[in-house]
Amino acid sequence: xxxxxxxxxxxxxxARLAIQTKFPVFEIVPDQLKEAATNLLQDYSDAYFxxxxxxxxxxRNEFDCLYFFGGEVPCVLRxxxxxxxxxxxxxxxxxxxxxxxxxxxxxxFGIQFAGLANQENLLLPPGTNDYPMRIDCSGGGS
Amino acid sequence: xSVMTIPIGPQHPILKEPISLKxxxxxxxxxxxxIQIGFVHxxxxxxxxxxxFEQIVVLVERVCGICSHTHTTTFCKGVESLLGVxxxxxxxxxxxxxxxxxRIHSHLLWLGIVGKNIGxxxxxxxxxxxxxxxxxxxxxxxxxxxxHGVNIIGGVRINPDESKIQAAIAxxxxxxxxxxxxxxxxxHEETFASRTxxxxxxxxxxxxxxxxVGPSARASGCGLDVRKSQPYGIYQKLDFKVPMxxxxxVWARAIIRMQETFESISLCKQIFGQLPGGDVMTRVPRRVxxxxxxSLCEAPxxxxxxxxxxxxxxxxxxxxxxTPTLPSLAAFPAMLQGQSIADMTAIVSGADLCIxxxxx
Numbered sequence: 001x002x003x004x005x006x007x008x009x010x011x012x013x014x015a016r017l018a019i020q021t022k023f024p025v026f027e028i029v030p031d032q033l034k035e036a037a038t039n040l041l042q043d044y045s046d047a048y049f050x051x052x053x054x055x056x057x058x059x060r061n062e063f064d065c066l067y068f069f070g071g072e073v074p075c076v077l078r079x080x081x082x083x084x085x086x087x088x089x090x091x092x093x094x095x096x097x098x099x100x101x102x103x104x105x106x107x108x109f110g111i112q113f114a115g116l117a118n119q120e121n122l123l124l125p126p127g128t129n130d131y132p133m134r135i136d137c138s139g140g141g142s
Numbered sequence: 143x144s145v146m147t148i149p150i151g152p153q154h155p156i157l158k159e160p161i162s163l164k165x166x167x168x169x170x171x172x173x174x175x176x177i178q179i180g181f182v183h184x185x186x187x188x189x190x191x192x193x194x195f196e197q198i199v200v201l202v203e204r205v206c207g208i209c210s211h212t213h214t215t216t217f218c219k220g221v222e223s224l225l226g227v228x229x230x231x232x233x234x235x236x237x238x239x240x241x242x243x244x245r246i247h248s249h250l251l252w253l254g255i256v257g258k259n260i261g262x263x264x265x266x267x268x269x270x271x272x273x274x275x276x277x278x279x280x281x282x283x284x285x286x287x288x289x290h291g292v293n294i295i296g297g298v299r300i301n302p303d304e305s306k307i308q309a310a311i312a313x314x315x316x317x318x319x320x321x322x323x324x325x326x327x328x329x330h331e332e333t334f335a336s337r338t339x340x341x342x343x344x345x346x347x348x349x350x351x352x353x354x355v356g357p358s359a360r361a362s363g364c365g366l367d368v369r370k371s372q373p374y375g376i377y378q379k380l381d382f383k384v385p386m387x388x389x390x391x392v393w394a395r396a397i398i399r400m401q402e403t404f405e406s407i408s409l410c411k412q413i414f415g416q417l418p419g420g421d422v423m424t425r426v427p428r429r430v431x432x433x434x435x436x437s438l439c440e441a442p443x444x445x446x447x448x449x450x451x452x453x454x455x456x457x458x459x460x461x462x463x464x465t466p467t468l469p470s471l472a473a474f475p476a477m478l479q480g481q482s483i484a485d486m487t488a489i490v491s492g493a494d495l496c497i498x499x500x501x502x
Contacts, residue, residue, distance in 0.1 A: 050353050068447065095351055
């Protein structure tokens with residue numbers, strides 16, 4: 001499998017397959033997200049934005065953000081942001097697929113997306129104040 | 143002419159599951175659509191964090207009543223990948239068989255709903271009569287009609303004997319004959335064509351922009367199919383085509399699904415013909431090695447994505463589900479833009495949405 005390469009700034013990045021990670025990953029910093037996503041979608045005509053996966057990493061006060069791009073060779077753009085007052089640039093102007101996932105991440109984790117036009121909850125009732133997918137929010141079964 | 147807003151749903155005869163649409167019309171032309179979902183959100187991802195991997199198989203089977211087996215297949219495949227186990231060949235064949243039967247079931251269910259919503263009761267009756275036969279086959283093999291409970295981590299829990307296999311082969315041949323009649327109606331019935339052609343068109347650029355993968359994308363000329371691009375199960379051993387049409391309307395979505403139904407029947411026959419003997423499951427440890435995986439499957443409605451991260455315990459640290467309905471829902475306003483309000487039933491039902499999947 002030929003892993004994908006993208007250009008960010010003047011540098012070429014190659015996706016890496018770590019031992020514990022069963023998919024190719026581009027490790028980037030949050031500021032590179034927009035450029036990386038734009039170049040990925042421009043350079044690979046089969047690539048499309050598939051889903052946004054957010055998870056809170058215990059004891060690190062960080063959110064791990066994975067932008068999963070499907071296609072013939074799927075890959076992930078990955079970076080971390082602090083778990084409080086984080087603002088990530090919205091990809092909704094680059095790909096319309098991003099809007100639903102960013103709205104969900106916003107209501108479930110409290111991450112803000114700069115440039116996201118629709119700020120209404122996707123799944124939770126309007127006015128919900130909790131962020132249910134955070135580790136400190138107890139929920140679920142027994 | 144002034145703009146009028148028509149609220150549709152969350153409870154409405156054209157919707158089989160609850161979503162809320164606010165449709166702005168000028169005269170009879172739709173100019174804007176807003177969607178609200180979440181009415182059947184069950185917090186399944188959060189719930190999964192408090193359950194063991196074994197228990198989650200039962201949980202994800204209940205994300206959706208139509209593609210329940212594909213959900214468990216995607217989840218089990220991901221966990222098996224983290225564990226580094228390969229399931230026995232017979233188990234893999236049976237798992238794939240159920241995936242294809244489920245695809246036939248889902249496509250026929252969809253076709254019946256489209257037929258009913260556009261006033262063609264005969265298509266509804268033929269499609270649902272034939273769908274009943276698929277459910278009978280699944281019951282024959284798994285013992286269950288809807289949530290089949292087939293998958294477990296490490297294989298499948300069913301091992302049908304030769305008499306059940308032979309009965310299923312006879313039933314699938316019978317189904318193929320009946321579906322030819324249905325295909326003939328869908329292809330040549332003028333009323334069906336006039337009520338579906340040119341409606342809800344999505345261009346290939348829009349398909350990519352919204353991230354749609356599956357039969358609706360293949361009806362717009364985008365041929366990606368996870369069974370080919372990221373083969374799983376035993377698809378690499380099987381011979382099948384990925385049907386594709388380029389018109390991108392509701393009619394094309396119907397034809398694609400009918401063609402896929404015949405491909406699925408062919409796949410089922412190949413599986414029955416090559417079904418090996420032996421075990422159907424392998425023992426796996428309760429605790430899963432630390433790691434993460436993105437598991438993909440081609441569900442009846444398109445690409446199903448599961449992200450699973452294990453911290454080494456018997457429960458996932460995170461499980462994320464992305465179902466194929468979400469991108470289709472996002473594309474809804476584009477499908478309805480400029481269409482007549484009278485055609486909305488055909489477009490809404492033609493989008494093949496599963497709200498239980500989208501809401502999770």
